[in-house]
Amino acid sequence: MAQKISFKDTDMQAVIGWVLRIGVIVSICIVFFGGVIFLYRHGHEIADHKKFKGIPDFISTAGGIINGVFAFRGQAIIQLGIVLLIATPVLRVIFSAIGFVLEKDYLYIGISLLVLLIIFISMISGHAG
Amino acid sequence: MSVIVFTLIILVGAYFAGLIGSLTGLGGGFVIIPLLTLLLHVDIHYAIGASLVSVIATSSGSAAAYVKEGITNMRLGMFLEIATTAGAMTGAIIAVYIPTNYIAILLGVILICSAIMSLRKKAEQVLKQQNGWATKLKLNSSYPTANGTVNYSVSMDSIMRIPFKVSTTTSNFMIGVTAAASAVVYLQRGYIDPGISMPVVIGVLVGALSGSKILVHTQSSGWLRWVFAVVVVFLASQLIYNGIIGRI
Numbered sequence: 001m002a003q004k005i006s007f008k009d010t011d012m013q014a015v016i017g018w019v020l021r022i023g024v025i026v027s028i029c030i031v032f033f034g035g036v037i038f039l040y041r042h043g044h045e046i047a048d049h050k051k052f053k054g055i056p057d058f059i060s061t062a063g064g065i066i067n068g069v070f071a072f073r074g075q076a077i078i079q080l081g082i083v084l085l086i087a088t089p090v091l092r093v094i095f096s097a098i099g100f101v102l103e104k105d106y107l108y109i110g111i112s113l114l115v116l117l118i119i120f121i122s123m124i125s126g127h128a129g
Numbered sequence: 130m131s132v133i134v135f136t137l138i139i140l141v142g143a144y145f146a147g148l149i150g151s152l153t154g155l156g157g158g159f160v161i162i163p164l165l166t167l168l169l170h171v172d173i174h175y176a177i178g179a180s181l182v183s184v185i186a187t188s189s190g191s192a193a194a195y196v197k198e199g200i201t202n203m204r205l206g207m208f209l210e211i212a213t214t215a216g217a218m219t220g221a222i223i224a225v226y227i228p229t230n231y232i233a234i235l236l237g238v239i240l241i242c243s244a245i246m247s248l249r250k251k252a253e254q255v256l257k258q259q260n261g262w263a264t265k266l267k268l269n270s271s272y273p274t275a276n277g278t279v280n281y282s283v284s285m286d287s288i289m290r291i292p293f294k295v296s297t298t299t300s301n302f303m304i305g306v307t308a309a310a311s312a313v314v315y316l317q318r319g320y321i322d323p324g325i326s327m328p329v330v331i332g333v334l335v336g337a338l339s340g341s342k343i344l345v346h347t348q349s350s351g352w353l354r355w356v357f358a359v360v361v362v363f364l365a366s367q368l369i370y371n372g373i374i375g376r377i
Binding site: 021028031032042043044045051052055060079082087088092108112115118123125 | 130131132133134135136169170171172173174175182185186188189190192193201203204207208210211214215217218221222305306308309310311312313314316317318319321322323324325326327328330331334
């Protein structure tokens with residue numbers, strides 16, 4: 001029994017290792033690509049970040065980012081990469097939860113879901129405030 | 130300052146932050162905040178957003194290596210993430226209502242504490258040189274860790290009697306999720322500006338990667354830790370000073 005579980009654990013570790021690696025590589029490539037477009041278009045403008053005024057409207061919603069990506073706007077492409085980067089550890093928790101389901105480890109299925117719930121609540125509360 | 134010059138300065142700064150951060154184990158993302166606010170006069174909210182994203186990048190990148198080697202205790206990590214994500218969420222919500230100069234002062238104090246901790250950590254590693262210098266280094270400091278690592282690993286190590294190697298890598302594994310929980314809030318609040326986070330993320334990640342390469346080949350990074358600790362303490366006192374007189 002113990003051997004069976006440890007074998008599955010190494011499978012799970014391999015999958016999670018790949019999720020993390022691919023997530024970071026893909027998102028950094030997207031950020032870099034968006035950065036090149038952004039600098040090409042806005043490179044000679046004046047940088048001003050002295051006052052906090054949030055981010056431009058067209059990238060403040062998910063729909064806006066997607067539209068911006070299709071319109072080839074550098075900032076939207078960067079933001080897509082950043083969102084993917086933030087999603088990578090969350091994806092890791094989801095994959096762990098699936099792994100625990102396969103192992104029938106009910107305690108840790110519950111714990112993974114609780115972590116996901118907390119992240120989900122922070123997402124919702126961010127909107128509400 | 131034009132956008133392209135601004136981007137290049139951050140890129141170079143973030144590279145060195147990632148490089149030195151990975152050599153000292155302090156974490157490049159954290160050092161980014163004083164760099165952006167003091168040198169480039171970026172608003173601290175943007176600086177926090179950018180550093181948080183770079184923390185996720187370096188944590189996920191290094192966790193990938195540790196998990197594959199099987200030295201991360203995923204169950205322990207998952208269990209502790211309940212508390213860390215809840216804490217991160219609370220912190221992110223509170224941060225919105227706290228005046229920025231208080232955040233600057235708090236950050237300055239934490240930076241000084243972690244600079245001291247990084248020097249202590251060095252002494253610990255010197256002790257362990259005799260039993261496996263190469264393995265030790267590779268496992269412990271080849272990648273940057275966020276500031277919290279120190280606290281996580283200390284508590285796991287001394288309170289819960291988890292082997293040191295496992296506690297360090299597990300805490301590194303957890304940081305990504307913890308940072309993601311607050312990054313979600315910051316993203317919606319507009320703290321994460323693409324023009325700033327783009328050079329920060331790329332610079333810190335590349336810097337951290339070359340830091341880990343250097344670390345494998347170098348015999349001693351002791352003097353570097355001292356230089357870095359002095360720089361961090363200097364930056365931190367600037368942050369505290371500016372926070373107290375209300376210039377940030």
